Amino acid sequence: MPGRQAFPLLIPQLSLLFLLQLCLLLSPAVSAPIGICYGRVANNLPPTNDVVKLLQSNGVTNVRLFNTDSAVLRSFTGTGIKLMIGVPNEILPFLATSPQSAAMDWLRSNIFNHISADQVRYIAVGNEVFLKDSFYAPHLIPTILNLHQALQTLGFADSIKLSSPQAASVLSKSYPPSSASFDPSLRFAIVPLLQFLTDTGSPFMVNLYPYFSYINSKPEEVSLDYALFRPEPGRTVRDGAYEYSNVYDASIDALVYAMEKEGFGGVTVAVTETGWPTSGGEAANVDNAAVYNGNVVARAMRNAGTPRRPGVGVEVYLFDLFDENGKVGEEFEKHFGIFGLDGVKAYGLDFN
Template identity: 60%
Template sequence: METIVQILLLFIMLSLHSLGQAAPVGVCYGRVANNLPPPSAVVGLLKSNGISRIRLFNPDVEALAPFSGTGIELMIGVPNEILPTLANGMMSTALQWVQSNIFAHVPSSQVRYLAVGNEVYLKEPYYTPYVVPAILNLYQALQTLGLGDKIKISSCHASTILSNSYPPSSGTFDPNLNQVLTPLLRFLQDTGAPLMVNVYPFFSYINSEQYVSLDYALFRSSTVEIDQNLHYTNMFDATIDAFVYAMEREGFVGIPVVVTETGWPTGGGEAASAENARAYGENVVSRALNNVGTPKRPGVGVEVFLFDLFDENGKSGAEYEKHFGIFGVNGIKAYDINFN
């Protein structure tokens, strides 16, 4: 009986979503660089290009304040290093934090999401036990302000939280993370918040060329992979559905997925070019705006945040990490792409 109820809830959720507006497209505003234009100029750039949603990785006042009153919706990151303070403190600590770091600078009506931690389990596992307690305290703080149903809280994760992602129906979370993922998924289901994932077919391609073709990563494959009678022609869909299957395997049905980072570099390595970045970005945006959905959730557009607004010359790692910018620092597009 419980399974039937879950299926009915999923059907209702998907039906309501498909009747709604097109899935939004946002852009990540990374700022690990020393040559970026001032945030006040960035607001104008966004508006002139029809970009109405931005992800900020932390509530830096210099970047946050210029968005006040612009109508641009925000996903605001709660930095990994603040998680212990928010997790170990009382709800009043979280309340003070959101009021002084966020709502003192932008109205709550512009904040759509709080992203509590970014790729903690992959990059900074020390903070793993603090993610869910911090989320719960922040949620109580928002409830105190009457915003518990208006601002959704989640946490951004790398695809590496999956121990198995191929074929998609075999999607399985890393069993070592069950202790922290299960309460997170329960919270997401109870509050209607999405699972936030960072999806990069580019990385899948360069790390596994023997298994992943460039065409499959760039949405131009003529080969169809069949899994559970569902047809896959690209890595983006396959990755998202792997997360959906993994959630269902743990007993959580109907949790939406928001792609909090996805993109393709314009230079700095193999297959990194403006042409490939345009091909990838155009397809991601088009699928969101047209509510294409995925084979497992057809007609349910996936909300996405493209990475990145500008190249970030301060990024560490491989050279291509510095070349995900959609725009040059002069405001000229690195490649042609439309957001609406």
């Protein structure tokens, strides 16, 4: 490590976060990765080959897939697009309890037989397991460990990172950010997950929706402007030495504080889903979606970081590529599409 001998007395006292920030200051600015989620809960989506061409023509270089559909994976072959590939929740019990060789066979038959390993950036194990499918929670860490051992055997453990996207509700408290902590009932899995992420240099993945914060809160608690990155004079949130002008930064820093309290302050954060609906709910319209997603992209492009981690850009995946007419729940759940089915953008947004 450069400088190790030059500062023998200082280095042990520096936090991992400080070192990361120092490296960023001394290195040329590079945008944090920006991707898009390719949700497919719909019966009217364009052919996958056409979707890949659409992504390429718009400069999208990172895509999140929620499962291992072989035809979809093959369509990305040779495109240079890096993938985050999801392991469905219902597969976790099998992968957790089977011999390690079964995890290797699963990886080969479901992923590496269809796409080159050099296009796989992440394997996302489960999705919001603690929120949606608590039955699967005990299987999460064993699955991750089995898959990691398999990746080591295959020689891909350094290039393909494993993590597990979680809902922001893994925090029992998040306001103000400095008070945040993980739900005590989840520590049995959260702490081993954080240890694994630390050991492997993988990010904590979080699905983050300020839109939900807005519609589920009183206006005086979370205003529309606060959710949309529009600073309001006199209405920013002061938390110790830091000031927050938007839900996005405050939510990420709440997670950072929670990890620090568990002793894992060096773990990075990747926002694996975020977006704003264009229809179907309060404040769900094209203009607001354009403002929200435009600000998220702009922050990643300039490595804005957050008040707690300034200059540490946050990797982000926008949700969603298209509207998904098969989604259940509130009507707005079906209307996060950034592109229309004809390939025309619903609103102006650049990915690079």
